Amino acid sequence: MAPWGERLAGVRGVLLDISGVLYDSGAGGGTAIAGSVEAVARLKGSRLKVRFCTNESQKSRAELVGQLRRLGFDISEGEVTAPAPAACQILKERGLRPYLLIHDGVRSEFDQIDTSNPNCVVIADAGESFSYQNMNNAFQVLMELENPVLISLGKGRYYKETSGLMLDVGPYMKALEYACGIKAEVVGKPSPEFFKSALQAIGVEAHQAVMIGDDIVGDVGGAQRCGMRALQVRTGKFRPSDEHHPEVKADGYVDNLAEAVDLLLQHTDK
Amino acid sequence: MAPWGERLAGVRGVLLDISGVLYDSGAGGGTAIAGSVEAVARLKGSRLKVRFCTNESQKSRAELVGQLRRLGFDISEGEVTAPAPAACQILKERGLRPYLLIHDGVRSEFDQIDTSNPNCVVIADAGESFSYQNMNNAFQVLMELENPVLISLGKGRYYKETSGLMLDVGPYMKALEYACGIKAEVVGKPSPEFFKSALQAIGVEAHQAVMIGDDIVGDVGGAQRCGMRALQVRTGKFRPSDEHHPEVKADGYVDNLAEAVDLLLQHTDK
Numbered sequence: 001m002a003p004w005g006e007r008l009a010g011v012r013g014v015l016l017d018i019s020g021v022l023y024d025s026g027a028g029g030g031t032a033i034a035g036s037v038e039a040v041a042r043l044k045g046s047r048l049k050v051r052f053c054t055n056e057s058q059k060s061r062a063e064l065v066g067q068l069r070r071l072g073f074d075i076s077e078g079e080v081t082a083p084a085p086a087a088c089q090i091l092k093e094r095g096l097r098p099y100l101l102i103h104d105g106v107r108s109e110f111d112q113i114d115t116s117n118p119n120c121v122v123i124a125d126a127g128e129s130f131s132y133q134n135m136n137n138a139f140q141v142l143m144e145l146e147n148p149v150l151i152s153l154g155k156g157r158y159y160k161e162t163s164g165l166m167l168d169v170g171p172y173m174k175a176l177e178y179a180c181g182i183k184a185e186v187v188g189k190p191s192p193e194f195f196k197s198a199l200q201a202i203g204v205e206a207h208q209a210v211m212i213g214d215d216i217v218g219d220v221g222g223a224q225r226c227g228m229r230a231l232q233v234r235t236g237k238f239r240p241s242d243e244h245h246p247e248v249k250a251d252g253y254v255d256n257l258a259e260a261v262d263l264l265l266q267h268t269d270k
Numbered sequence: 271m272a273p274w275g276e277r278l279a280g281v282r283g284v285l286l287d288i289s290g291v292l293y294d295s296g297a298g299g300g301t302a303i304a305g306s307v308e309a310v311a312r313l314k315g316s317r318l319k320v321r322f323c324t325n326e327s328q329k330s331r332a333e334l335v336g337q338l339r340r341l342g343f344d345i346s347e348g349e350v351t352a353p354a355p356a357a358c359q360i361l362k363e364r365g366l367r368p369y370l371l372i373h374d375g376v377r378s379e380f381d382q383i384d385t386s387n388p389n390c391v392v393i394a395d396a397g398e399s400f401s402y403q404n405m406n407n408a409f410q411v412l413m414e415l416e417n418p419v420l421i422s423l424g425k426g427r428y429y430k431e432t433s434g435l436m437l438d439v440g441p442y443m444k445a446l447e448y449a450c451g452i453k454a455e456v457v458g459k460p461s462p463e464f465f466k467s468a469l470q471a472i473g474v475e476a477h478q479a480v481m482i483g484d485d486i487v488g489d490v491g492g493a494q495r496c497g498m499r500a501l502q503v504r505t506g507k508f509r510p511s512d513e514h515h516p517e518v519k520a521d522g523y524v525d526n527l528a529e530a531v532d533l534l535l536q537h538t539d540k
Contacts, residue, residue: 126402128401128403131398131400132396132399136436139435143428143435157448157449165413167405167449170449171409171444171445171449172445174441174447175437175444176441177444178427179427179437179440179441180427
């Protein structure tokens, strides 16, 4: 691989994944990943533009940010690009009334949305709410529509909690796709629109930006397809086999966010 | 289409799907489909060989047969080819110890199977047991195996209960496939081995047999790929769009089993 100086040349902005990079979620609010609190502070103290770009869809941004602040992170709601608000915009634009297959923690993001007489399904990381009954309700709504619309907040396969790996929304999205013979519209990473909206928020072009995430496909592959560079951290859901992924090769692998920030501050223009 | 006499020439044996053809399952044991009790009796009174070939994986054969007999059907356990016994044979042959993601109703079929320290997952139509917790358990078992083995009892998309369409095992199989990046081994229709074992049981060659089912893909397409003919009934999960399926064309569409049996008795050699 080329030296870091070359790989990071011209970087002006950084998109940070949250779960598995800043912290591991779990009971009692989860735990910060060692060095990440300081790393975020150093990054925000530098000339680099920073934006948090998450597929978190189990909590509202307010709840997520509150939790992170309690862990010591310097982060505010206005700095976070998350799929639920992006989905709400789409629902309003297209006059869609969703059946919400979501976690109660994110329901407040949909407060302004009409959910009567549903003409689409929105699926998010619903956790325990992925009961057979709720899945079957969503399935039945879709099967009764002439043009079934399924909107999925991300399509992650799994994430890591302090207690172990947990199924994310992606497998359940695939289940409904197969059951109904349809293809979901994904809002969130790796959708290019989603990355672009995060970049717009900090006024940085894709070729000047680097994504830092723990998901080799959703974070790294998705960002690269948008013309960004991408680093994978060896925290969160990272597995050693990711470094030999058949399709995606990160621009660099780092032990954690702290190492990524060390490299960025050392090798990008001051 | 060719006349029925041509389409049914040389038929010596009939494979009958159960759910959606004989009866619709549901609360209180479900209900027989009009004319099906008599149709089965007439078929069994003819020279045609008859075998029941089901993907039912929520109930043991004993329970299923008991339920059908209460509805008036002439059927015994020995006449039924079902996926759970076929899966048990595979588990024994390969020394596999499954984590069972199944409905309690079918658990007795696995009484003789060692389930300690699992080295594979068996997934069946688990109904309400498809909780997030159980799905996550299965996922975690698979993710800890070097060579994850997922055995799925059928891969049906949905079936029809008296209360409406219900998600079958297939969507949940797809969910685990996607989550783990693996491919399941399907035991049951449309697996060719499964159809062949049903044909062997009645000593009929594929080209002399017709499958009657309500599933255009699993029953009709699967049987045809084995060299059998196949009729789709307009009962159970049948939907009008099935008659214009992009990939599968049945050898005939009939309103129900009664009409299928009328045609068979009229047009096959006495």
